[in-house]
Amino acid sequence: MSSFTLKAPLPPKSTRAGKTRRQRHPLTLAATALVATVVLLPLCATILIALSGTGADWPHLARYVLPQSVATTLHLLVMVTMATAVVGVTCAWLVVAYDFPFRRTLSWALVLPLAVPPYLAAYAYAEFFHYVGPVQSALRALFGYTRPNEYWFPEIRTVTGAAIVISAVTFPYVYLTARVVFIMQGRNVADVARTLGAGPARVFWRVLLPVARPAIIAGVALVLMETVNDFGAVQHLGVETLTLAIYSTWLNRGSLEGAAQIAVIMLFLVFMLLTGEQMARRKQRFHSGRASQMKARPPRLRLAGWRAGAAFLAGLLPVLAGFGIPLAVFGRFALNRLEQFGEPAMTEALATSVLTALATAILAIAAALLLLYTARLVRTRKMALLVRIATIGYAMPGTILALGLLVTLARFDNFIDALAREYAGFSTGLLFTGSATAVVLACAIRFLALAEGAIQAGIEKLPPNLDEAARSLGRTAPASAATVLLPLLNPAILTAGILVFVDTVKELSATIVLRPFGFNTLATYVYENASRGAVEDGAMAALLIIVVAIVPVILLSGPLMRDRDA
Known part of the structure; x- marks a missing residue:
């Protein structure tokens, strides 16, 4: 008859290990x-x-502040979503799928707008399109106008103007995320479609764009969170968003509780954006992991003639809009x-x-x-x-x-x-x-x-x-x-x-x-x-901010020039 010693049951090994770690590092x-x-x-x-x-301020907020602020914020977010998605995806597809003059330069130059904060872009655009700014001055000189009522010119201080300004400097978020997915998916997925007779346009719409959708959503979510956070641009352009409503209710009306109530509504909106971004990132990691086994760069279609010029212009215009205009405006003032x-x-x-x-x-x-x-x-x-x-x-x-x-x-x-x-x-x-x-x-x-x-x-x-x-x-x-x-x-x-x-x-x-x-x-x-209406007096400081913010772009420029490391 074999003998044995009865021992007390030991806790699971993982539990002991976790408890030991916690005891060692309090x-x-x-x-x-x-x-x-x-x-x-x-x-x-x-x-x-x-x-x-x-709740004394709630009736006033619910009747006069929130309807306009919520509607304006949602309107702004929808317009920014459409603009950044179209520009970011188009630019990413151009530099990945086609070969044309200065493509390598544009591949990193398209990140330059990230060096310009939205509020600096708003100040620059307001000056650039002002009545005495270079655009309207050139228009009057060209057609001989002498008074404002003789011609129509779009107003930058609107929701549409704010959407254009914010989109011009935030589209690189979508460009970067979409570009990485296009590079990793371009060879193994697109080649299969091409062997079945699909042309470049059909490959993009039917194959690559659906695959890249999680990455695009993640990039757009980051853009929208940046838009919701913006204060200086919307205030300068006179757009009453939730962010500006919090500031006005708190400091102008002296109602901290009312500002906090608006902030809770805004937090709910941010939570929805954050949830969408996290869900998209999980899907993006899945697709990236499946495609990362192919290290070779995707093949590019060589463009020539007017098509090459059109591709270069399509990539250059976003750079000029998001980086060129602010740099030109503040540079002229600073000189x-x-x-x-x-x-x-x-x-x-x-x-x-x-x-x-x-x-x-x-x-x-x-x-x-x-x-x-x-x-x-x-x-x-x-x-x-x-x-x-x-x-x-x-x-x-x-x-x-x-x-x-x-x-x-x-x-x-x-x-x-x-x-x-x-x-x-x-x-x-x-x-x-x-x-x-x-x-x-x-x-x-x-x-x-x-x-x-x-x-x-x-x-x-x-x-x-x-x-x-x-x-x-x-x-x-x-x-x-x-x-x-x-x-x-x-x-x-x-x-x-x-x-x-x-x-x-x-x-x-x-x-x-x-x-x-x-x-x-x-x-x-x-x-x-x-x-106080003196943007030119802050031009030197604005240039310093832009110069400092270019440093991360320089760090990114090397990998962006090499598709394999992107």
Whole structure:
């Protein structure tokens, strides 16, 4: 008779491993939870303010503000969707499927409009098509007109004008996503259709366009979130969107609760856009994975004569519209005001932008490294969800983020001040809401997803057990991260820093609300001059923003010139 020892049942191996990991890394888990909490606080504060209000402003909002704002916002989104989808997909198809003069140059030049924020494009377009601007001046000189009532000219300060302006600088989102799919799908899918006798046009409409639809939807969703977030362009063009309604209700009517209620409606719209973008990305990953096995570039049809000229013109016009017009307008103004570069207000705005962007980049990179390293240590679904929550700030429009963050920081300041008065006998004042800290924190929350995405791309290229091998040799987890992972991630960290730095320099919607008195970045410097009708006085600052924002385009230009690396 064999003997055996009765033992208590052991928990599942995965449970023990997960529990051990959590016990080994309590500080990193707590820090990650803190980052996620800080990101969610402005969102929760906005919702609580909207629900806790008396509702006294709701009848006015429901009757006079919301119908017009919602209708205008939806109208703007529909027009931007149509314009960016048509322009982005057409340009992507041209540079992938056809060969014509300057095709390689256009392939990266079509990304240049991303260097121009929508509010700068709005200022430039308003000046370019103004009565005394170059277009109408040339029209009057050509036909001999002397008075405005002698001819008709379209008004840029309309919903259609705002859609044209925003589309001109955001279509590269669709262009980039569609181009990648066309390259990866072009050889293996299209070749099959061609062997069955289908022509280029039929291959595009019946084969490639349906396959690329998830990527196009993802690009359009990013464009729409950028449109919803825009504040400076719609305000300058006089278009009453939900974003502008929040700002007007909060600051002009003095109703924080009413602004929060509009913000909740806007958050619902953003949630719908974000859901569509995430669903499209899942489908895009499926198609990309199936097609990525073919590394050879797709074949191109050689164009000659007028067809080559038409293809080149079709690719050049979006570049001129989104990048050429703003550069020409601000360049002409800046050449007449070169002395502004040495003025104290200008140099102060430049220094403030650089310092704010540097602080934001450092904070966002530190938070992103913390999130990703914790997710690498604790590979559970809850941890992945926590990282996803911590990077949701990119979906929050700057105005809503500013509203919730300002209320949260103000209450925290009051709490610290009350403690100081009671126990130390002095007042601390406004530690956060009265300093640049609020601006840096808002930008870090909003652009944390950029840093996380760039660093995650670098981590995915590293062997999964690299740091574990270092720990097996006696290194602690922090030591192995500092001596093994970080040096290998330097290129990804540098890319993340550049992306966050550039977007912080361009940021306006949250900065204009949260900045303390006397705090001016390049963006707010341009905004203030445009608000008083002197766009030309902010031209030098506008050019600096564009020059800084071109840096990511330069980083992209190499892979865009090589289809295999695109």
